[in-house]
Amino acid sequence: MKTSGKSVLLIIFTVSFAAPIFLLGFGIVVGTPYSLTQIFRGSFELALYPFISIGGLLGLWAVLQLLARTLNDSFKLASPARLLVYICSGIFSLGAVAINTEMGFGISSLFWIMPCGLTGYLVYVNRQYFRDGLK
Numbered sequence: 221m222k223t224s225g226k227s228v229l230l231i232i233f234t235v236s237f238a239a240p241i242f243l244l245g246f247g248i249v250v251g252t253p254y255s256l257t258q259i260f261r262g263s264f265e266l267a268l269y270p271f272i273s274i275g276g277l278l279g280l281w282a283v284l285q286l287l288a289r290t291l292n293d294s295f296k297l298a299s300p301a302r303l304l305v306y307i308c309s310g311i312f313s314l315g316a317v318a319i320n321t322e323m324g325f326g327i328s329s330l331f332w333i334m335p336c337g338l339t340g341y342l343v344y345v346n347r348q349y350f351r352d353g354l355k
Contacts, residue, residue: 226291233287236334237280240314244276247317272313279310283335286342289349297346300353307343311336 221229252273255266282303288295297303318332343350 221290229287229290232338236338237283239331240276240317240335241280243317244273244280247273247276268316272316275309275313276317278306279308279313279339282306282310283339283342286339286346290342290345297349300350304350307339311339 247269251266252270255269258264258266282298285295285297285303286307289297298306314332314335318329
């Protein structure tokens, strides 16, 4: 990939994942401790929030691995099966956040459509790695 293509990909990644990374950080710093204190008090309404944060972290790690592989072909990735599991957990946690915040299909849907679209593109670009590794 040419340098200009790498720059465009980094800009698109920054725009696509700015809001999810912000919400993931907010969820880790504020949401997870709050939900854990509520669990210890006996209220289990927020029991899934720590798992949503963990799934988001795993998904972000997998997407960063794919981005690094796309930008530098010699980058060593984790196993393809592990990456697919982490990508699925990230997409499920992003969907859980979208459902919990009651995002519709308006302008706020870009929050979860853009990261899923970019993730699909990165999986497509690295499809040979997945094809060779899952045999």
